[in-house]
Structure formats: C-alpha cells, structure tokens
Amino acid sequence: MNYTEMESYLKAISDHNRMLILKYLSKESLCICEFTELLDMTQPAVSQHMRKLKTAELVTEEKRGRWTIWSLNVRHVLYPMLIHLLSLLPEPEVTVESLMAEGKKVVCE
Amino acid sequence: MNYTEMESYLKAISDHNRMLILKYLSKESLCICEFTELLDMTQPAVSQHMRKLKTAELVTEEKRGRWTIWSLNVRHVLYPMLIHLLSLLPEPEVTVESLMAEGKKVVCE
C-alpha cells in the first residue's frame, strides 16, 4: 500500500457523516433511502458520500431492483483496523428501530 | 472518543506529506529544519503541518534552545494503530543519511 492509496483511504473515512455511515454498516447492510432518514440528509448528499466510500473501496454495492444495498467491504486490507476504529465510537442515537418506533418509513418497500 | 475527535485525528493523518512526517518520526525525533530538507518543503509549510499534527495530539514538541524537537505522542490512544498504519507504508527514499551523504546540512547546529 503506497502513500497515495493510504491517503485516499483515510480521506474517505475522515468525515463525520461517513464515519456514521460506516458505523451503521458495521451492524447491517443498508440502502441510501435508509441513510437519508438515519442521517437526516438529502438523497444526493448521501449518494455522493457512498460514491466516495466506494471509490476508496471501503464499501460494496449490490443492486436489488430499485434499491442499492450497501455493505462494508470485508475484503479490504484495512477492514480489521476499520472495525477497531468504529468500535471506539459511540452508538448513534438514531437507529432503524428508533425511527420505526416514531412511525417513520425507514425500510425500503 | 467521539466522532469529532476521531474526525480531526484522521484528517490530520490524511495527507501525503504529514504521513511522511509521521513515518520519519516513527524512526527518530526530528526538528523542522530537518523536515524542510527531507520533504523538500518550505519552512512555513512544514511548520503549519506540525501545528496540525500537534492540534490533533499526534505529536509532541520539546523546545531546545533555537530548535524544536518533534516526537510521536506515544501516549495517544490511537498510537498503536498509527504505528500499524505507518508500518504498511514504504520507507521514504530520502533519509537523513542519504542527505548527509550528498553533503547537505541536515543536522541542526
């Protein structure tokens, strides 16, 4: 791994919202429409974050009909380190469960 | 460690030149004047990088007369992870030894 690769990997993680996205993905695979609710962000904003994470090979996507299911790339060399980093961060207050309890539509349908 | 702290820590590492600086510091403590030669950068540029690293508590400084000796902050929670990250990066071609062999003034005097 050279300096440029490491730099783009770390730059991809070095963002508050992307760290949150990765934290959520460390629990379960999710689609963009779920992140817009979880992070209270617009759809294009989430989409652009996912593209950055994908370019840095931190996540993988699986098209399923209209939806795109995103997962952590468990094959990445730095995946174990990423999991360790994420374990140091607190659990987000907003969860899929808490949103469903509020009656918000979180699950794709 | 919260998201903001993690973000500023990772942002501080996520730069080609600062990763090089940290790689050098993982071998030995150095002063700014040595980095200007090692990285072929201007003195203010190096100084500004060191300030960023210090703000993120990645390094410590020790004033010694005119010089400031910089070291890795071995007390940081993420120090072991940093060392692991740096171990994945190749050794820089330019070293204090190679510069001295060229007859360049690298050591403070």
Next chain:
DNA sequence: CCATTATATAAGTGATTGCTTATTTAATCA
C-alpha cells in the same frame, strides 16, 4: 548590542470539500 538562525504567524491564492437544488436515469407497478 547586533547579526544570524530557527520557528511561528499572517495574508493571499488556487484547488478541493460537502453541501444545495435541479435534472436525469432506471426500475417497478397500476
């Protein structure tokens, strides 16, 4: 004291970042 040396700070600049709104692409379903 004054010149030199090491470092810090300030101000300016072009490139990049993370968002926004608007639009496009593509898949589903009535």
Next chain:
DNA sequence: TGATTAAATAAGCAATCACTTATATAATGG
C-alpha cells in the same frame, strides 16, 4: 403505457485545504 420511486449526476457555492511570500518572534553567538 404512464406515474411513481430510488438513485445518480450536474452545476453552483461557501468553507476549508495546502501551499506561497512576507514578516514577526525568539534564541544564540560574535
């Protein structure tokens, strides 16, 4: 087929970034 829905892309914008040059601060040594 046409309306709806999920996601991507484009263009624009304010904030931040990594540098630059110029200047200031501070310690050393003649």
